[in-house]
Amino acid sequence: MPKESDIIVAKSAGFCPGVRKAIDQVLALEASGKRPVYTLGPLIHNKQVTQMLEEKQIHSIDTPDQAIDKRGVLVIRAHGITPDFQKEIEAYGMPVVDATCPLVKHAQNIIAKFAVQDYLTVIVGDAKHAEVIGLMGYTQGRCHVVSSLEEARALPHFDKVNVVSQTTQKESVFYEIAEEIEKHADVCQISNTICQPTKDRQKETMEEAKNADLVIVVGGKHSANTARLALLCKGLCPHVQHVETEEELDEKLATSAKKIFITAGASTPSWVIDSVVFRVKTLRDRANRKIVYH
């Protein structure tokens, strides 16, 4: 067992401002007695938070007609929705609270601005992700979604194209794909809509992963941004473990690694991160290891 080691907890770990704002909004609605609260889709991709919200009568539904109690409130989650769906839910007759992250709104506005100028939109991201589905609604029905260079190479020629990104995309991947799309167009507008909290989190993760023997990424297995963090570290660090809770930790790795970097996705609550840190610390206590908080 090594004699010395550090555990570094990312300063960027945990809720991003958009997720925090959305959660604060639904909790404030619930506290003010505006119950039940219905979010259109899970507010965030994290089982522990979803359970906590369910206990507070904050339920996830897909469409307004699934709201059992029509005296409740409908909430648009941080990922945003299409303008058509927004009109539909506003016409439904229940109060609507819009918790779309301002940085997703920024991406929606950029798409809408160029779409009315006859630009076709290419979104770099995951076509099945809720945010991307929402973004597609602002393209006036003229868009492609690509997630790899191969898909970009297969695109046709465009007169005018606006290339945007899912807000949680890896920046180098976005620019690599955007450069390829530029070759397919007479006029190419490149709009980097990756949000600053994502850029900061990815930058810190890649810098620290290079110096670690083990990176522990904490967050939901269905959270795209958490999974992307784990992917970013592969190749930079010998061992990467993506865990939802402290129970999934690989004890052998957690005790034998000399340097451990712990990070977490934008939808991971602080109490889950703290439990993982505590468990790692407990496992290593006998060797009197030092925890350094950035």
Ligand code: SF4
């Ligand atoms: S990841 Fe970025 S865009 Fe998405 S909710 Fe968080 S701050 Fe907003």
